[in-house]
Amino acid sequence: MLGKLICRSRLAAGVRAFSTGSRFYSNKLAPLDASRLQINKTSTPKHKLANDQLVFGKTFTDHMLEIEWDAQSGWGVPKISPYHNLSLDPSCAVFHYAFELFEGMKAYKDANGNVRTFRGDKNMERMNKSAERIALPTFDGEELIKLIDKLVLLDKDFVPEGAGYSLYLRPTMIGTQASLGVGIPSKALLYVIASPVGPYYPTGFKPVSLEATDYAVRAWPGGVGNRKLGANYAPCIKPQLEAASRGYHQNLWLFGEEGNVTEVGTMNAFFIFKDLITGKKELVTAPLDGTILEGVTRDSILELARTRLPAEEWEVSERYCTIHEIIEKATKGALVEAFGAGTAAVVSPIGNIGYQGKDIAIPLARGNSGEYTAKFADWIREIQYGEEEFQGWSRVCQ
Amino acid sequence: MLGKLICRSRLAAGVRAFSTGSRFYSNKLAPLDASRLQINKTSTPKHKLANDQLVFGKTFTDHMLEIEWDAQSGWGVPKISPYHNLSLDPSCAVFHYAFELFEGMKAYKDANGNVRTFRGDKNMERMNKSAERIALPTFDGEELIKLIDKLVLLDKDFVPEGAGYSLYLRPTMIGTQASLGVGIPSKALLYVIASPVGPYYPTGFKPVSLEATDYAVRAWPGGVGNRKLGANYAPCIKPQLEAASRGYHQNLWLFGEEGNVTEVGTMNAFFIFKDLITGKKELVTAPLDGTILEGVTRDSILELARTRLPAEEWEVSERYCTIHEIIEKATKGALVEAFGAGTAAVVSPIGNIGYQGKDIAIPLARGNSGEYTAKFADWIREIQYGEEEFQGWSRVCQ
Numbered sequence: 043m044l045g046k047l048i049c050r051s052r053l054a055a056g057v058r059a060f061s062t063g064s065r066f067y068s069n070k071l072a073p074l075d076a077s078r079l080q081i082n083k084t085s086t087p088k089h090k091l092a093n094d095q096l097v098f099g100k101t102f103t104d105h106m107l108e109i110e111w112d113a114q115s116g117w118g119v120p121k122i123s124p125y126h127n128l129s130l131d132p133s134c135a136v137f138h139y140a141f142e143l144f145e146g147m148k149a150y151k152d153a154n155g156n157v158r159t160f161r162g163d164k165n166m167e168r169m170n171k172s173a174e175r176i177a178l179p180t181f182d183g184e185e186l187i188k189l190i191d192k193l194v195l196l197d198k199d200f201v202p203e204g205a206g207y208s209l210y211l212r213p214t215m216i217g218t219q220a221s222l223g224v225g226i227p228s229k230a231l232l233y234v235i236a237s238p239v240g241p242y243y244p245t246g247f248k249p250v251s252l253e254a255t256d257y258a259v260r261a262w263p264g265g266v267g268n269r270k271l272g273a274n275y276a277p278c279i280k281p282q283l284e285a286a287s288r289g290y291h292q293n294l295w296l297f298g299e300e301g302n303v304t305e306v307g308t309m310n311a312f313f314i315f316k317d318l319i320t321g322k323k324e325l326v327t328a329p330l331d332g333t334i335l336e337g338v339t340r341d342s343i344l345e346l347a348r349t350r351l352p353a354e355e356w357e358v359s360e361r362y363c364t365i366h367e368i369i370e371k372a373t374k375g376a377l378v379e380a381f382g383a384g385t386a387a388v389v390s391p392i393g394n395i396g397y398q399g400k401d402i403a404i405p406l407a408r409g410n411s412g413e414y415t416a417k418f419a420d421w422i423r424e425i426q427y428g429e430e431e432f433q434g435w436s437r438v439c440q
Numbered sequence: 441m442l443g444k445l446i447c448r449s450r451l452a453a454g455v456r457a458f459s460t461g462s463r464f465y466s467n468k469l470a471p472l473d474a475s476r477l478q479i480n481k482t483s484t485p486k487h488k489l490a491n492d493q494l495v496f497g498k499t500f501t502d503h504m505l506e507i508e509w510d511a512q513s514g515w516g517v518p519k520i521s522p523y524h525n526l527s528l529d530p531s532c533a534v535f536h537y538a539f540e541l542f543e544g545m546k547a548y549k550d551a552n553g554n555v556r557t558f559r560g561d562k563n564m565e566r567m568n569k570s571a572e573r574i575a576l577p578t579f580d581g582e583e584l585i586k587l588i589d590k591l592v593l594l595d596k597d598f599v600p601e602g603a604g605y606s607l608y609l610r611p612t613m614i615g616t617q618a619s620l621g622v623g624i625p626s627k628a629l630l631y632v633i634a635s636p637v638g639p640y641y642p643t644g645f646k647p648v649s650l651e652a653t654d655y656a657v658r659a660w661p662g663g664v665g666n667r668k669l670g671a672n673y674a675p676c677i678k679p680q681l682e683a684a685s686r687g688y689h690q691n692l693w694l695f696g697e698e699g700n701v702t703e704v705g706t707m708n709a710f711f712i713f714k715d716l717i718t719g720k721k722e723l724v725t726a727p728l729d730g731t732i733l734e735g736v737t738r739d740s741i742l743e744l745a746r747t748r749l750p751a752e753e754w755e756v757s758e759r760y761c762t763i764h765e766i767i768e769k770a771t772k773g774a775l776v777e778a779f780g781a782g783t784a785a786v787v788s789p790i791g792n793i794g795y796q797g798k799d800i801a802i803p804l805a806r807g808n809s810g811e812y813t814a815k816f817a818d819w820i821r822e823i824q825y826g827e828e829e830f831q832g833w834s835r836v837c838q
Contacts (some may be wrong), residue, residue: 099531099620106530127527128535132504132633133497137526137614139673140538176674177681212620216535217674220499222610222635224673224706226681235530237620259662264655266675273671275537275622275666276574276615283575283624308622 058424071116074181076188081196084124084366093202093390096240097208098386103236104416107189111179113228120189125235135227141217141352142272143172146385147210149194151201151440152428157194157439160426162187164338169213172269178215186213190234191439197236205423206241234320242387247410249393252294252306253285254365259332260295260305268332275308291394301365304328309382309390310340313363314414315371316373316378322355323378329360339383342435345351346421372402379412380404389419448793469514472507472579473584479594482522491600494638496784497608501595505539505632509577518587520594523633529618533625539615540670541570544561544783546606547592547837549599550826555837558824560585562736567611570667575624576613584611588632589837595634603821604639640785645808647791648706650692651683652763658703659731666730673706680705688794695731699763702726707780707788708738711761712812713769714776720753721776727758737781737820740833744819763795770800777810778802787817
């Protein structure tokens with residue numbers, strides 16, 4: 043075990059470089075500035091795959107965006123260059139202490155041939171919160187959006203056409219300081235790569251089967267489960283394998299003695315209940331209490347539900363429900379449907395939940411999903427592809 | 441957010457490749473085999489730094505060890521080659537989902553000029569537990585020890601001489617699969633780098649000042665705090681900065697409503713109490729309940745205490761003590777001393793603990809440390825440098 047103790051004088055010097063505000067670093071450092079962009083185009087363009095050959099996150103476009111940062115000078119010159127390997131010292135902080143965070147976004151081709159992104163401002167906001175949580179540098183999100191636009195437009199021919207097809211964008215930030223000392227990274231790299239992807243379920247919605255998981259815990263109060271850090275992902279693979287060994291696709295993460303439902307796999311979880319007397323329905327998802335990822339799809343569903351579903355028939359609740367409430371409501375016919383929500387699958391219908399050796403069937407009114415699950419998926423798709431305008435969520439890249 | 445759901449058929453195929461035992465992968469894959477080692481020596485040896493110029497983890501020896509693994513063929517040919525950057529696809533799992541783990545070991549030069557390592561078998565055991573927890577490949581620890589020996593002997597001239605000087609060894613494993621899908625890495629790289637280091641406190645022991653931390657949580661039941669994963673480190677930097685802003689060196693991690701003391705910074709925590717009536721002393725450290733790192737230094741101190749301290753005068757306890765017990769015992773004179781324990785600092789005396797705005801002074805009978813803190817440090821140093829033989833803990837590299 044590394045018992046690294048930083049001496050008081052060194053810490054004090056380190057601390058002086060930080061401000062107490064949301065922007066972690068001194069204003070004297072160069073800000074992220076999209077106008078400094080340098081572009082080096084590829085001379086060997088890649089072959090574009092047909093839509094039916096696309097595999098999520100396996101192939102990438104011709105170019106990538108990179109911006110280096112260091113504690114002395116701040117953000118460097120943004121560079122778009124041919125997609126290439128990163129060359130990093132084996133002592134870099136990212137390899138040892140998980141100084142890494144990412145975002146997931148998508149770019150869509152609309153009916154006019156324009157390329158659009160969906161609520162990128164929310165991703166930038168969250169990316170800065172992730173960076174601040176692990177002492178990586180923050181940045182002006184609008185500047186990164188401008189740079190991402192340039193990357194997307196340069197690689198526009200890679201954006202697949204057709205409903206459900208998109209260019210998955212992966213903004214990533216890693217600590218690149220070459221030192222084994224555990225401390226604030228003095229160097230970082232922000233980069234964006236892009237992968238053409240197909241619809242998550244080419245044959246339409248497929249309901250997933252979940253194992254309610256209480257032997258492993260994804261996130262904890264005072265931890266980092268609400269931030270999009272690499273640290274939250276590797277620990278969840280083994281529980282997923284355990285669930286798979288019993289025939290389930292994914293984990294339904296429970297928390298605490300009460301059995302609060304927090305997330306599903308790497309998505310936010312939604313449940314729809316109905317009052318058997320009044321018929322009034324309730325859309326429920328876990329509150330942002332510090333253990334729940336602030337999903338952009340989660341936020342979009344809540345906003346669409348609040349503006350488009352009739353208030354007299356619906357209650358929209360950010361509250362915990364327990365596995366016991368779900369079982370009880372399913373048993374008496376008060377569970378209407380359930381789904382996961384995230385960027386990759388948008389909404390993913392839940393068909394079954396296993397808990398303590400018993401399976402709870404979730405109603406699927408439309409065969410492969412519930413009625414409202416399908417409705418939310420349609421609403422979001424229409425906005426993402428520019429068929430419908432809603433609160434400026436979809437932006438044409440320029 | 442990435443809502444990656446692996447389809448049932450793909451999962452089933454993945455699951456078949458796994459066994460249920462401690463060795464995760466099928467026996468048909470090539471095992472890690474030290475006899476296959478290939479060595480490519482540097483033609484440009486580095487300048488060796490004088491002892492007083494050594495900074496922890498900043499400079500490295502001439503060579504590094506690498507072994508690639510993939511799910512189809514298992515462990516590849518071990519290679520020792522000149523220290524070099526890693527060249528990795530920007531979509532590699534290590535950059536996005538924290539598929540990474542490490543160990544910390546040291547090699548010491550003894551009075552006869554031999555180079556020795558300390559309890560490397562414990563590090564190998566722990567490294568395999570870490571790998572198993574995040575679905576990275578496990579390996580035969582004895583084979584890696586043999587390979588580390590070869591690296592250390594090749595770079596023997598970098599092992600600094602003198603008490604407190606050593607060659608810090610950093611075995612590391614990363615997931616190198618080039619894909620954004622969240623899943624079991626199908627490729628990995630195990631590598632070892634080595635950094636000549638000086639004594640943690642060149643001027644002798646210096647007591648550290650800790651802030652008892654309950655607003656952030658290092659580890660939790662059902663999480664991965666007992667494994668040496670990168671994921672456990674980046675989240676702890678911000679709390680350390682917060683403690684530093686109030687004048688403390690490090691965090692004393694508390695857990696739960698009771699305020700159980702778990703660890704200090706990145707070390708295990710030890711307290712010595714005495715019974716004011718009988719005079720009997722108690723050495724206390726947190727139990728290995730799944731949230732505590734299984735420190736090699738922790739284990740060594742417990743074993744030395746149990747074999748060398750008179751049983752009629754000492755109790756050795758793996759139990760939780762709360763911050764309230766520490767305050768109460770400090771107040772009435774029943775707190776003898778306290779220290780952190782880890783590979784880098786070996787033992788690190790604690791001089792002060794801040795809790796809820798008040799400071800608790802910890803006795804330092806010998807000025808900069810307590811009597812037993814110094815005794816444990818001496819005992820371990822004597823074994824590490826081969827001055828004293830104890831249970832085969834120190835091994836001459838061959």
